[in-house]
C-alpha cells in the first residue's frame with residue numbers, strides 16, 4: 001500500500017517523464033550545452049537546495065544507499081558505535097552495519113522518537129554519532145539531541161526517510177544535523193517507486209559522499225576522470241527518469257502537506273476528549289501529518305480495538321519494531337563491513353527481544369491511524385487516505401470512537 005506521493009501522481013509526472021523519454025537520454029551526466037540532455041537529476045538537486053536552504057543535495061538510488069553514503073562520508077566505520085532508536089526501519093540499523101560500525105539500540109519516548117535520557121546513557125567512548133530518525137514524519141527533539149551530541153563531541157545525523165518536507169522550528173528536517181537523508185520509495189511523502197537523497201551543509205562531506213556514490217568521481221563529472229579519485233566508491237546514482245518523476249512530485253509538496261495536515265487535524269479533533277484515547281507527543285507542529293498515532297490505556301484494550309478494526313498495534317506490526325527484526329536479534333544474520341567481511345560481528349553489544357522495555361510498553365498500546373501512509377507494516381491498515389473526503393474522515397473517526405467505547409469503561 002502506498003504513501004501520499006502516490007495519490008498525487010498526475011499529468012505533471014507524465015510530462016516530466018516523457019520529456020526524458022523523448023530525449024532518449026537517461027543518464028544523470030551529460031553535455032549541458034546539448035538540448036537533448038534534460039539534466040533532471042541536477043535540477044532536482046538544485047531545486048531542493050534552494051527551497052530547503054541547504055548548500056548540498058545528492059540524489060541517490062534509495063534511502064538505504066543514502067544512509068550508507070552519508071555515514072561513510074562522515075567517516076563512520078569499524079570501531080565506531082551509532083545510537084539508533086529501537087523503533088525504526090531496519091535500514092537505519094543495517095546501514096550502520098554496512099559501514100562496519102555497530103548500532104546501539106535506544107529507547108523511544110511517547111513521541112516515538114529517541115528518548116533523550118536513554119540516548120545519553122548509551123553514549124560510550126566508541127560512540128561516533130546519534131542517528132535521529134523522524135519516525136512517521138514526527139521530528140525528533142532536535143535541539144536537545146544536538147545539545148547532547150555537542151556535549152559529547154559526536155555527530156547528529158538525521159534519518160528523515162519518512163519525513164521529507166517536514167520542518168522543525170522552521171528548518172526542513174534533514175538539514176539540521178551534520179548530514180541528513182530522505183527516501184523516495186512508494187510509502188514516502190514524495191515517491192518515484194524508489195530513490196533517495198543525502199543533504200548536508202558541509203563541503204567536504206558532500207564531495208566525499210558524491211565520490212562514494214559514484215566510483216570515486218568528483219561532483220558532477222563531465223567526462224572520464226583519471227587521477228582525481230580519492231576514494232573507492234559504489235554506484236548508487238539516480239537516473240533521469242526517477243528525477244523527472246520526483247521533480248513533478250516535489251513541486252506539489254506544499255499542497256500535499258497542507259492536505260495531510262488538514263485531514264489529520266479533522267480526524268484528531270474528533271477524537272479529542274474521548275475517554276481512554278491519548279495522542280503521541282508531537283515535537284514540532286512542522287510534522288508531516290502522514291499518520292495519527294493514538295495510545296489506549298492498556299495493551300489488552302488496544303489489541304481488542306485493533307482486532308475489531310482489522311489492524312494491529314504498532315508492537316505487532318511487521319517491520320519497524322526491533323523485536324520483529326530477526327535479521328539482528330541474537331546477531332543471527334549480522335554481516336559486518338566494510339562491505340561484508342565474514343568475521344564475527346565485532347562487538348559485545350546485544351540485540352534481543354524485550355531489551356527496550358519502555359519502547360515495548362509504549363508500542364503495545366499504540367495504534368497508527370493512516371492519514372497519508374496506508375501501510376500494514378506500520379500498523380496502519382485502518383484509517384483514511386490523502387484523497388478522503390471530510391465525510392469519510394468523520395465516518396472513520398466515529399467507527400474508531402465507538403470501537404474504543406466498547407472496551408473503555
Ligand SMILES: Cc1ncc(COP(=O)(O)O)c(C=O)c1O
Nearest residue numbers: 062063064089091092161183185
Ligand atoms: C526510517 C527509514 N530509514 C531508511 C529507510 C530506507 O529507505 P529505502 O527504502 O528508500 O531504502 C526507510 C524506508 O522505509 C525508513 O523508513
